[in-house]
Amino acid sequence: MRVAEVMTAPPLTTTTDAGVDDALALLARHHVSSLPVVDAAGRLQGLLHEVDVIRGRVPHAALAGGTPGPGAPPAVVGDVMAPVPARLGPDTDLATAADLLGSSSVTSLPVVDDQGHVVGVVSRSDVVGVLTGTAGDADDGLDTLTRRLLQLACRAPSVHNTQPWLWRATGSVIELYADPARQLAAADPDGRSLRISCGAALHHLQVAARALGQGCTVERLPAGPGSTLLARVSLEAGPDQPGTPPTDADARADLEAITARVTDRRRFTSWEVPAPRLEHLAGIGARAGCAVVPVVDPGRRHRLEELVEQARDLLSQDPAVQAEQRAWVQRSTHDGVPREATEGPATRFDDRPVVDPGGIDRADGVLVLATPTDEPLDHLRAGEALSRTSLSATTGLLSMVPLSHVVERPETRRALQRDVLGSALVPQLLVRVGWQESSRERLAPSPRRPLADVLLH
The missing domain is CATH 3.40.109.10 (NADH Oxidase)
Known part of the structure; x- marks a missing residue:
């Protein structure tokens, strides 16, 4: 078996001129212990290990509050990265990669092509996946x-x-x-x-x-x-x-x-999302065929909150919907909503599982995705807008949760169009936007x- 068949691609990387603080945030956000370091052309330059990032960056108590001296920790990744203990190519035999991972202190190694570009990362867990029969899609016939x-x-x-x-x-x-x-x-x-x-x-x-x-x-x-x-x-x-x-x-x-x-349905913090941030997200999400409308007017916002709760109550009284939602919670290791996304002290779920949270808090930002008509092409365009908005929110360290139940009921959907949008636009989806607790354990991606x-x- 070749490395290319099990490696993680595209790889998560940092650059030689990136700030060490930025790299530290990247390591924490993705829960990884090292990153390949590349130049502007994507060619491998070294490895950045978390131990190298934290060394010398937390002052001892006696030095707290002092000014950095000549021994201050490096500011850019290129000054703190380590050499790569071994280089792997996509065609490297997996057994060779396993031997190298087992004989070195690193948990993962970059994979480079003939020009030195980093094209993937192979880790010890990738090898374990092969040994346990859980490796991904090596036999799918795709290039x-x-x-x-x-x-x-x-x-x-x-x-x-x-x-x-x-x-x-x-x-x-x-x-x-x-x-x-x-x-x-x-x-x-x-x-x-x-x-x-x-x-x-x-x-x-x-x-x-x-x-x-x-x-x-x-x-x-x-x-x-x-x-x-x-x-x-x-x-x-x-x-x-x-x-x-x-x-x-x-x-x-x-x-x-x-x-x-990830779709993290837990309660957001009380920090409000500034209106300019919502407008920016709306501008990113809106393209030909779909509008993204921030709801900031207090009166329309209050009406929207009423409709969200009304839709939740209506759906909670529908046995077929309830059974369907329960069937998709912890459905399998490949799909459905993981139980950890529906339980815990900060979640909105209760004994009546509703996969979309029922309420909108005061600090939550709210966007409505709407289209000129209600045809299949409109639905497809709304999904593309959802993707654009969610990726932009993720880059901006915001969390975004789609709410579909308010448009699933005809009566609440009509009221949303009439009372909140106040236009001929047809609402397709509601999303709430906010900040997650920085100290909260990050949810793993859904299967x-x-x-x-x-x-x-």
Whole structure:
């Protein structure tokens, strides 16, 4: 078995000129102990270990409050990084990688191509995955780049973490299909939430393609609005070598956001999200075909909160919806909402499991995703807007939680359009935005289906 078949890609990296404090935050945010260090072109320069970052950065009590002297810790990563104990290539035999990991103090090693670009990271846990039979998608028949793109696309948010998408890859063309078997019959009989979820995956795919050196042309609903074929994406090699790590900061941030994003339904802090931050998110999310509307007016905000609670009460009285939601909590190791995301002192869940939280706190920011009409293309566009907004929120260290139940009931959806939007725009989704407690343990990403389960041949 080759390293390329089990490595994590794209890798999380830092740069030689990055601030050490920024690198420290990156290590903490992603719960990793080391990072490959690359230059502006993505070529491997060294390794940054957490022990190197923290050494000398916490003053002893006797020195607290003093001014840094000549011995102050380095400010940039290039001054504190360590040499790489061994270099692996994508074609390196996994047994060789395992021997190197076992004989060194590091828990992971970077994987570089012939030009020295970092294309992945292989860790001891990757090797353990092979030994226990839990390694991912090595036998899916995909080339390395396509597999990487689809793995990233499948990190998109979806209603109840149903992941209701299927993919067909043929050469440079990737097709996205809805998976009707994963439609929520009780809560989503028209398939609106299903298509919104697929739209988010479509945008994740576009982001990943751009970041990995691929241009792409998207044809939405190529077989018409009644087909399960939702999009056809044609890939084209960009100016950079396909599959190489991104060289610009925006592309790196996009990839970090895809891997870091989680739906954390726990109660936000009491810190308000400033209106300019909401406006910025709305501007990022809004594109042709979908508007993102911040709700900041006190009167409309109060009415929205009433509608959210009304929708929760209505759904709590629907036995079919309740049974469906319970079925998707702790459903399996590959899908559904993990129980840790529904329990604990800071959660909004109670004995009546509702996968979308019921209330909106005073400090929560609120955005409404709305479209001109209510057709399948609108739903797909709303999903793409959801992806854009959530990735931007993640980059800005904000947490974002979609609320679908207020649009699942016709009466609350009509009232949301009339009383809150006050326009002809059709509400597709409500999201709340806020800050998580910095001291709170970060939730692990929700589980994902193996690629073999979502591939059409």
